[in-house]
Amino acid sequence: MIAQFLEETRRELVNGNAKKRHPFRYFTLATIQNGQPRQRTVVLRKTLADFSILFYTDKRTQKIEDIALSPACSALFYHPKKLLQIRVVGTAELITDKDQIAGYWHTVQEASRKDYTTINTPGTPIKNPDAVSYSAEENYFCPVKIIPTTIEYLQLKRPNHLRVLFSRKDSDWSGEFLVP
Numbered sequence: 001m002i003a004q005f006l007e008e009t010r011r012e013l014v015n016g017n018a019k020k021r022h023p024f025r026y027f028t029l030a031t032i033q034n035g036q037p038r039q040r041t042v043v044l045r046k047t048l049a050d051f052s053i054l055f056y057t058d059k060r061t062q063k064i065e066d067i068a069l070s071p072a073c074s075a076l077f078y079h080p081k082k083l084l085q086i087r088v089v090g091t092a093e094l095i096t097d098k099d100q101i102a103g104y105w106h107t108v109q110e111a112s113r114k115d116y117t118t119i120n121t122p123g124t125p126i127k128n129p130d131a132v133s134y135s136a137e138e139n140y141f142c143p144v145k146i147i148p149t150t151i152e153y154l155q156l157k158r159p160n161h162l163r164v165l166f167s168r169k170d171s172d173w174s175g176e177f178l179v180p
């Protein structure tokens, strides 16, 4: 019975990328910066068979520095209609294989590619919003994979809320119900 919640989680995470306007398309990613949490919204780009999730970023961003110093991270998804929250805790890993990077780069829309090509590092102060220049030669595109160690499912509903903690051991997942 408990396995059905893991399957539902998989379905929602896959749909987050596959279905337009699915609320899991965006998630909150938390990393650790100097011992403090730092969160931001990113786009879910892919969910793999082992529940790893992918997002794209610029390799010069703060989150990449955070991950290099401490790969522990958390991803939070929320589905407002289903009152469903999924909390993923795991390890972030930069994709470094050139062919894989090229494959993911291919999936980025032409108009969005410039987001990864600013001359100055993201976060650099500028005088006005138009004062951004882009490189025609270079990009800083960096796909990142989050490999989960736990996934927590929480659905608010009547008469009883439903909270399940799934933990990964090698390639197997075990689940236990928690007091919501």
Ligand SMILES: Cc1cc2nc3c(=O)[nH]c(=O)nc-3n(C[C@H](O)[C@H](O)[C@H](O)COP(=O)(O)O)c2cc1C
Residues within 6 Å of the ligand: 026, 038, 039, 040, 041, 042, 043, 044, 055, 056, 057, 058, 061, 062, 063, 064, 122, 123
């Ligand atoms: C709707 C939305 C989607 C976003 N998607 C991404 C994304 O996929 N990748 C990314 O690096 N930043 C994305 N951002 C910007 C981040 O939230 C963040 O501002 C930026 O990555 C810098 O974060 P950092 O300095 O903590 O690394 C998105 C922002 C919004 C509002």
